[in-house]
Amino acid sequence: MSITPFQALACPLDGKPLSWSDSAWSCPDGHSFDIAKQGYINLLPVQQKRSHDPGDSKVMVAARQRFLEAGHYQPIADFISRAVLSHAEVKKDDMLPFSCLDAGSGEGYYLRQLADAATNAQSLSLMGLDISKWAVLAAAKQDAKQAPLSSWVVGSNAHLPVQTRTLDSVLCMFGFPVVSEFARVLKTGGVLLQVESGPNHLRELREVIYPTLKAERSSEAEVPEGFTHHSSERVSYPLALNGRDEIADLLAMTPHLYRASAEGRARAAALDKLEVTVDVRVEQWLRT
Template identity: 55%
Template sequence: MIQPFSQLCCPLDSAPLTLSDKTWRCEQGHSFDVAKQGYVNLLPVQNKRSKDPGDSKAMVQARSRFLGEGFYAPLADALAATVLAAPAGSLLDAGCGEGYYLRRVLDTAASRGVEMSAAALDISKWAVQAAAKRDSRVSWLVASNSSIPVPDSSIGTILCVFGFPVESEFKRVLSDSGRLIMVDPAPEHLAELKQVIYDEVKEKPSNLPVSEKWQLVSEQRVTFSVTLPSRDVIHDLLAMTPHLYRASSAGRERAEALTSLTVTVDVWLRVFAPNV
């Protein structure tokens, strides 16, 4: 059985939150309403770096369309297999986007009769809104990895898929036997698209995404090719990545002129445990 993770904390004073009549409240009187889409905003105004932080509504819509076509399904399946290779317990998707990868993990878990509780956060309200509309099995949170609104040692597995790890917070919320599962680009990821949009493609450093405070438990390189069959699909891929803003206007125009493109998906799927 998959159920929402319920041990939430107040983002203002870290006190436990209790849900009553679609409102989360702490003992100090702070309250946070559950939105009609089914998520709760636990990102205080003073913690926002901009008026509308995170991915824009257009980026979220582009990613939803692209992932919904199944282009990254082999990666989602590999992630689900990695999560379920060991007991997940309470699961936190830290930087969940519109929830595509987490849904695949939970669907796979449910098909195997695996029990777990799940929470997911993203700093983009547009992403969390889209995710919450599609799945009621999760505690969907607008929140930041730099201040995760859950208690110490309460999470068994953290997912960080193409995300930004905050090591101190990840270590704080993980249980003693907890693990961090990360997905990050490998050297050939979207190489063909980069060759179109950039005049010079720079090689990415091969460093691990976390410091020596973490032990690498396992590492898998997931590589496959997908053919993007139309201008619209190519546009969605570009729009859902940081390359949209990093490329020059000329590079974006070259991409927009393409009617099909075969690209390599090349990522590292790694499991880490915190060093004691």
Template identity: 40%
Template structure:
């Protein structure tokens, strides 16, 4: 299995340190080992996705093990699913992807990591060479029809029709989304009125909802860890300077997690 050309959608073949399609479109591997499959005309901004600061904060926070129960829960699902070809959409700096790769390797499969942020993929590819990483849009997945056994999507957007296109009949999609009380205490520092996350279940046409698991645990964070958590969230830009200062000075910031993990099975009647 390889990539599809993002320009003409023909299969890309590896040639040395490049990928080339029959039309002659060529995409070179970076020195870290990833390939950039995001043409400029598909970008919504000059540097889409998370910034370097967000990536560094996420790596520090995740390396400390604060979200390991989430990774373990998804790895357990993958163990039973026995994926061969697996994709992590919105993989960021690769913390989760590396865990998933250990599962796929047992089946002699390949793990692919995709993110729109070039800086994230550069971080990931440098640390985890056992994974095939690419910069690409989650709305235009550079993979052939019915080529993937499993797709994992943690807090990442993707068109349902794209998932239905690339997942094999009988394959699975695993989604992880915020539960109602996720990071309530952190949000309480920023918003006057804290709204619970929606409990509405998304629709994935072509898939059958097979399993739902809600997991959560309390965290006690040091100041730098609490600041890193805020930095990696989408509401960091709303935090006032005094919020950042207060978090940095914390010796024990208590915050709860709340995740909803769902397993979707691709309909075999396709």
């Protein structure tokens, strides 16, 4: 198994290729970006920020890390790893590592699971990008415990700091898809894997925190421009949460924490156990 950090980065200011030298990445026009001591690079210029500290907070990142490391979403990670590695197997005759970007990677759980699932015969080039500096910091710290597996980048899906047509796959896990950017960075035949909440995802938790549930959106996905449909599948299973801490972590890592009323959050905080349904849709699209 050969796992290496993805290198085809682009300057977020002018889109030109970045090259690494000493402890910084720089473009031909002289824009330079230092590598933080924790091993990540910040490619989110201030003009691309919508707030002073965008993305998930430090508290949300810590909650998600505890929840995911407990294995609660392991079946989702296993499914995604198998899907990515099956595409990598098809392309292994290219002689180049199979490159994969997790666009909205959080603290890096899914890329670490992917790296662990790769066989000795599979070569991967990985990059995790998130708009939250706290998420990228957490991912880089985890990665630093061993030989670096990925390039960890603070950046935006709306302006991916990636060179055009350089990626074999893009993951968008419960994130904010920017299909035009995904299409730009993917090679012809590259795959976009989107994971989105299904109609019953965390339904039991939502029934606790909201007075009523909104009508579900249509599950039929539109074909994004520049792509053809590859497959559509569901991952669904029951999940038993024991103890207030696990329930609190689940709520804290989702947008429901801010959407629920104080009364709804209080009802969730009073629970000692909760069985919820994990229900996600996995859409796979091929770049034309």
